[in-house]
Amino acid sequence: MNMRFGVVLAALAFGLSGCKGGGTSGSPSGMPTVTYSVGGTVTGLTGAGLVLRVNGAGNLAIAAGGSFAFASPIPAGTIYTVTVFAQPAGQTCTVANGSGTVTAPVTNIAVTCGVTIGGTVTGLSGTLVLRNNGGNDLTIATNSAFTFSNAVVTGSPYNVRVFSKPSNQSCNVANGSGTVGATNVTNVTVTCAVNGFSIGTVSDPLATQQWHLKNTGQFAFADSGGVADMDINVDPVYSTFGFTGSGVITAVVDTGLEIAHEDLAANVVSGGSWNFLNNTTDPTNTIDADGDHGTSVAGLIAAARNTVGGIGVAPRASLKGFNFLSIATPSVSQFISATGGSSSNPNSSDVHIVNESFGISPTNDTAIIPSVENHLIFGVNQLRGGKGALYVKAAGNGFYDMGVTGNANCFSARATQSLASDGTLTGLSCENANFDPENVVPYQIVVGATNASGVRSSYSSAGSAIWVSAPGGEFGRNAAQFGAGGPAADYQPAMVTTDQSTCAKGYSTNTVQNGSAFDNGAAPNAACNYTNGMNGTSSATPVTVGVIALMLEANPALTWRDVKHILAMTARQIDSGRAAVSIALTGGSYVAEPQWTTNLVGRHFHNWYGFGMVDASAAVNMARTYTAGQFGTFTNTGFIASPTLNFPIPEASAVGVENTLNVPVTAGVQVIEAVQISVNVTHTAVGDLGIELISPSGTRSVVKNIRDGFAKSNDLNGMVLLSNAFYGETAAGNWKIKVVDGEAIDTGTLVSWSIRIFGH
Amino acid sequence: MKFFVVALGLAWAASPVLALEARKPAQDEVAERTALLLTLQRGKQITIGREQYRHLPEVFAAERKGNQTQQHALDAVGAGAAQVLETKGRLVLYRGSAAGTALVARVGASSVYPTVVNLRTQALGVLTGTLIVKPKSFGDAANIASQHGLEPVKEFAHIGTVFYRAKANADIVDLAAALRADPRVETAYPEIIEHVRRPR
Numbered sequence: 035m036n037m038r039f040g041v042v043l044a045a046l047a048f049g050l051s052g053c054k055g056g057g058t059s060g061s062p063s064g065m066p067t068v069t070y071s072v073g074g075t076v077t078g079l080t081g082a083g084l085v086l087r088v089n090g091a092g093n094l095a096i097a098a099g100g101s102f103a104f105a106s107p108i109p110a111g112t113i114y115t116v117t118v119f120a121q122p123a124g125q126t127c128t129v130a131n132g133s134g135t136v137t138a139p140v141t142n143i144a145v146t147c148g149v150t151i152g153g154t155v156t157g158l159s160g161t162l163v164l165r166n167n168g169g170n171d172l173t174i175a176t177n178s179a180f181t182f183s184n185a186v187v188t189g190s191p192y193n194v195r196v197f198s199k200p201s202n203q204s205c206n207v208a209n210g211s212g213t214v215g216a217t218n219v220t221n222v223t224v225t226c227a228v229n230g231f232s233i234g235t236v237s238d239p240l241a242t243q244q245w246h247l248k249n250t251g252q253f254a255f256a257d258s259g260g261v262a263d264m265d266i267n268v269d270p271v272y273s274t275f276g277f278t279g280s281g282v283i284t285a286v287v288d289t290g291l292e293i294a295h296e297d298l299a300a301n302v303v304s305g306g307s308w309n310f311l312n313n314t315t316d317p318t319n320t321i322d323a324d325g326d327h328g329t330s331v332a333g334l335i336a337a338a339r340n341t342v343g344g345i346g347v348a349p350r351a352s353l354k355g356f357n358f359l360s361i362a363t364p365s366v367s368q369f370i371s372a373t374g375g376s377s378s379n380p381n382s383s384d385v386h387i388v389n390e391s392f393g394i395s396p397t398n399d400t401a402i403i404p405s406v407e408n409h410l411i412f413g414v415n416q417l418r419g420g421k422g423a424l425y426v427k428a429a430g431n432g433f434y435d436m437g438v439t440g441n442a443n444c445f446s447a448r449a450t451q452s453l454a455s456d457g458t459l460t461g462l463s464c465e466n467a468n469f470d471p472e473n474v475v476p477y478q479i480v481v482g483a484t485n486a487s488g489v490r491s492s493y494s495s496a497g498s499a500i501w502v503s504a505p506g507g508e509f510g511r512n513a514a515q516f517g518a519g520g521p522a523a524d525y526q527p528a529m530v531t532t533d534q535s536t537c538a539k540g541y542s543t544n545t546v547q548n549g550s551a552f553d554n555g556a557a558p559n560a561a562c563n564y565t566n567g568m569n570g571t572s573s574a575t576p577v578t579v580g581v582i583a584l585m586l587e588a589n590p591a592l593t594w595r596d597v598k599h600i601l602a603m604t605a606r607q608i609d610s611g612r613a614a615v616s617i618a619l620t621g622g623s624y625v626a627e628p629q630w631t632t633n634l635v636g637r638h639f640h641n642w643y644g645f646g647m648v649d650a651s652a653a654v655n656m657a658r659t660y661t662a663g664q665f666g667t668f669t670n671t672g673f674i675a676s677p678t679l680n681f682p683i684p685e686a687s688a689v690g691v692e693n694t695l696n697v698p699v700t701a702g703v704q705v706i707e708a709v710q711i712s713v714n715v716t717h718t719a720v721g722d723l724g725i726e727l728i729s730p731s732g733t734r735s736v737v738k739n740i741r742d743g744f745a746k747s748n749d750l751n752g753m754v755l756l757s758n759a760f761y762g763e764t765a766a767g768n769w770k771i772k773v774v775d776g777e778a779i780d781t782g783t784l785v786s787w788s789i790r791i792f793g794h
Numbered sequence: 795m796k797f798f799v800v801a802l803g804l805a806w807a808a809s810p811v812l813a814l815e816a817r818k819p820a821q822d823e824v825a826e827r828t829a830l831l832l833t834l835q836r837g838k839q840i841t842i843g844r845e846q847y848r849h850l851p852e853v854f855a856a857e858r859k860g861n862q863t864q865q866h867a868l869d870a871v872g873a874g875a876a877q878v879l880e881t882k883g884r885l886v887l888y889r890g891s892a893a894g895t896a897l898v899a900r901v902g903a904s905s906v907y908p909t910v911v912n913l914r915t916q917a918l919g920v921l922t923g924t925l926i927v928k929p930k931s932f933g934d935a936a937n938i939a940s941q942h943g944l945e946p947v948k949e950f951a952h953i954g955t956v957f958y959r960a961k962a963n964a965d966i967v968d969l970a971a972a973l974r975a976d977p978r979v980e981t982a983y984p985e986i987i988e989h990v991r992r993p994r
Contacts, residue, residue, distance in 0.1 A: 288993065320860070321860045321861060322861075323861060327993040358991075359991060362859065362884035362885060363884075363885065364883075365922060365924050365957065366926065367950070370948075370950055370953070375950055376948070391993060392993050393991060393994055394989035394991055395992075396917075396988075396989055398915040400915075400988070401843070401845075405950075405955055408953040409952070412952045412953060428994040571994050572994040751914060752844060
C-alpha cells in the first residue's frame with residue numbers, strides 16, 4: 035500500500051470505527067478495511083492537562099498514568115505518529131516509539147512525564163554525541179544549551195555521558211548524574227577542550243631530537259646540528275588543534291613493518307597488514323638482518339605518543355604494512371594488491387594514504403606499466419569513498435649517484451656539481467625525478483628531501499615532477515664511529531625514528547659499526563629499537579604522509595586534489611636565494627637549472643623543492659575550513675601531437691631547437707593542474723639533452739636537465755615528462771618545447787613531441 | 795636509505811676535473827655491454843606496446859631467498875660457476891651452460907626464470923611466469939584459464955585485468971601469443987621485470 039492511499043484510508047477510518055483491537059470497516063472499493071488500535075502507556079504523570087494526538091488529529095486527554103488507546107483505530111498499513119499536543123502543568127512529557135506503520139494493535143507507545151535533562155556545551159569544535167541513561171543520544175555541533183528529547187520521571191536517575199567526541203578534543207561532563215526532582219535539570223555542563231600537547235613536553239624521550247618536527251638546531255645524535263625552525267611547523271597543530279591523524283589509515287608499502295614494535299604497535303591495524311612472502315598478516319621483516327626500511331618509514335608517520343622513542347608526525351594515525359619490496363619477483367598484481375586494489379588477502383582497499391618510499395632509477399627512457407597507471411587512476415577516483423586515496427611517493431636519491439655499477443652515468447652531472455658557500459651541494463642532478471615513470475603521473479604526490487639546514491638534502495633528485503619537499507635529513511654520523519674527513523653532510527642530522535627491535539638486527543646493532551654511537555646501541559638507544567640514521571626521499575615521503583593524515587583528520591571531506599592544492603598553496607618557500615645553475619655553451623650561458631620561478635598565478639616553484647617544504651600548521655589551518663571538491667571534474671586534453679619534425683639539435687648550443695604546439699580553448703581544460711609532454715628524440719647520448727617547456731604565459735620549466743644520468747642511453751621514444759610548475763595557469767595557447775644539447779660529442783634530432791594537460 | 799653514505803663520501807673527494815674526462819670510460823662500458831649482448835643467442839620475439847623484446851635462451855635468473863648470498867642462490871639452482879651478468883633486486887641474472895626455453899623451471903626449492911632483452915634499450919628483463927590478460931568479458935576469465943592451461947593468480951575487476959600464472963613446462967612466449975590470438979582476449983602479455991622498485 036502506498037502512503038497516499040494509506041492516508042485516505044486513515045481519514046475514513048477515524049469516522050467509521052470505534053474498535054480497540056483488530057476490526058474491519060468499509061472501504062471505497064467496498065472491501066472491508068482492517069483497523070487496529072493505537073496506544074501505549076503513560077508513566078510519571080502528576081500534572082493535569084496532558085493531551086496526546088495521533089496523525090495531527092484524534093486528540094486524547096490523559097488524566098492519569100497507565101495504559102491508553104486512541105479512540106479511533108487506524109487502518110492496517112497506515113503510518114501513525116503520536117505527539118504531545120498539550121503538556122501537563124509543571125511537567126514535560128515525551129513520547130518514545132511514537133511512530134510506525136500499523137500492522138497489528140499498537141501498544142508500545144511510551145509516554146514519559148517528568149522533567150527534561152539539559153545543560154550547556156562549551157569549547158566544542160566538531161561534533162559531540164551525548165547519551166543519557168544508556169540511550170536517548172543527542173548530537174551537538176555548536177556551543178549552546180542542549181536538552182535531551184526524552185523526559186525523565188521524577189524520582190528516577192539520570193546519567194549523562196559523552197558517547198562520542200571530536201578526535202582531537204576531550205569533553206568532560208559535570209553535574210551529569212543524579213536523581214531528578216520536580217523541575218527540569220538544566221545544569222549539566224559539558225566542557226570540551228583540545229587535547230593539545232607540545233613536542234617539548236611529551237613523554238617520548240627521543241621527540242626533542244626529532245628536528246623535522248621542531249628544529250632547535252639539535253644534533254639528533256649526529257656531530258652537528260641544523261638551523262632552528264627549519265622544520266615542518268607541526269607543533270602548533272598539536273598544541274592548538276590537538277590533531278594527531280586519528281581515524282586516518284596509512285599504508286606502508288615497503289620492505290616490512292614490525293607490527294609489535296613498542297612504538298608502533300598501538301597504531302597498527304590489527305590483522306590489517308600483509309606479508310607477501312608467507313601470506314599472513316604479519317609483515318615483520320625476517321629476511322634482511324641489516325635493517326627494515328619499512329619499520330623506520332612507519333615510525334616517521336605514526337610512532338605513538340607514549341613513553342618510549344619519539345613520535346610520528348601523526349602519532350595516532352593507523353598503520354598497515356605491506357612488504358611488497360621484499361618480494362624477489364614483485365608482480366604488478368602484488369603492487370596493486372598493496373596499494374588499494376584488493377579487499378581481501380590483503381585488504382588495502384580501506385587505506386586513505388599510500389606511502390611509497392620506493393622507486394626505480396632507470397638509465398634510459400622507461401614507460402609506466404599501463405596496469406599500474408590504470409590502478410592509480412582507479413585509486414584517486416574510487417578509494418576513500420570516492421574522494422580518492424593519496425599516493426605519496428619518493429622523488430629519488432640520485433642527485434649525485436644513481437647506484438649504477440661504476441656510476442659512469444653520473445660523471446657529466448658531477449662535473450657541474452660543487453659545494454656552494456653555504457655548504458649545499460649544487461649543480462645539475464644526475465637523476466631527474468622524471469626518470470621514474472611512476473613519478474610522471476598527476477595522481478602521485480612526489481616528494482623531495484630537505485635537510486636540517488632547510489635546503490635540499492645532498493642526495494635528493496631534482497625534477498619538475500616534484501610536488502613538495504619535506505625533511506629527509508643527511509647521514510647522522512659521528513666521526514668517532516664513522517671516521518673523520520667525510521663531507522659535512524655525513525655528520526649532519528638524519529632522521530630519528532623506529533628501527534627493527536633488538537641489537538641483533540636492524541640499522542641499530544651492537545654487532546657491526548653503524549656509523550654513530552646511537553646506532554651502535556649507546557644510550558639512549560641501548561635496546562637498539564631506534565635509529566638516528568634514516569634518511570632519503572624515503573623519509574621525506576612519510577613525513578608528508580603524516581602531514582596529510584593531520585589534514586584529513588581536520589577535514590575528512592577533502593578530495594585528493596584538494597589535498598594536493600592545499601599542500602601547494604601552503605608550502606614554505608625555502609632556500610629562496612638559491613642561484614640558478616648556468617652552463618657555458620655556444621651562444622651564451624644556458625640556465626640549465628632555474629632558480630625559483632613564479633608562474634602567472636603566483637605559484638613559486640623550484641625543481642629541487644616543488645612548491646616548497648610542507649608546512650603542517652599552514653596546511654591544517656587551510657584544510658580545516660576548506661570547501662572540499664571545488665575543482666569539479668578532473669579531466670585532460672589528451673595528447674596533442676606535433677607532426678614529424680626531424681629538427682637537428684645543435685651541439686653544445688644554448689640556442690637549441692624549438693617547436694610550438696597550440697592547445698585550443700576547446701581542449702577541455704581551463705585551469706592547469708599538471709602538464710605532461712611526450713618526446714621523441716634520436717640521439718646517441720640523450721643524457722646530454724635538456725628539455726624545457728614554456729607555457730603560453732611565459733613560465734619556463736626545465737623538465738629534463740642537460741648532462742643527466744641518461745648519459746649512456748640512445749634516443750627518447752615517447753618519453754613522458756611531467757611538470758607541476760604551471761599549476762593554476764591557463765591551459766589554452768601556444769606551448770613551446772626547447773631541446774638543448776649540453777655536450778659537443780653526440781648528435782641527434784627532435785623527431786616529434788606531444789602535450790597533455792590535466793586540470794579542470 | 796642507509797648504504798648511500800660511503801659512495802657520497804668517496805665521491806665528494808674526487809675532483810670535478812676527473813668527471814670531464816670520464817666520458818670515454820662510460821662509452822667503453824656501453825661498448826663492452828653491447829659486445830656481450832651480441833654474443834648471446836636470441837630467441838622468440840615479444841612485443842609489448844612500443845617495446846620489443848627477444849628471449850635470451852642462454853640467460854636465466856635465480857632469486858636470492860632470505861639471507862642467501864648471490865653465490866648461494868646460484869648454487870641452489872646448480873649454476874654455481876655461471877657468469878653473473880647483473881642483478882635486479884633479489885634476482886641474479888646469469889649466463890647458463892646451455893640454452894633453454896622460456897619457462898619457469900623448478901630446481902629443488904628454487905625457481906629459475908627465463909630472461910629477455912629489450913631491443914631498444916638493451917636492458918635485460920626477467921619473465922616471471924605471470925601473464926597479464928585483459929579479457930573482453932570478465933565472465934570468460936575462468937574458461938580462458940582452463941583452455942590455455944593457466945592458473946588464475948588474482949583478478950582486478952577495477953582495471954579489467956586478470957593475472958594468470960603459466961603452469962609448469964609451459965613456454966611463456968607461446969602462451970602469450972596464444973592468448974593474444976584468442977578472440978575472447980583484448981590484450982595479453984607476459985610480465986617482464988626490467989626494473990625492481992627499491993627503497994629510497
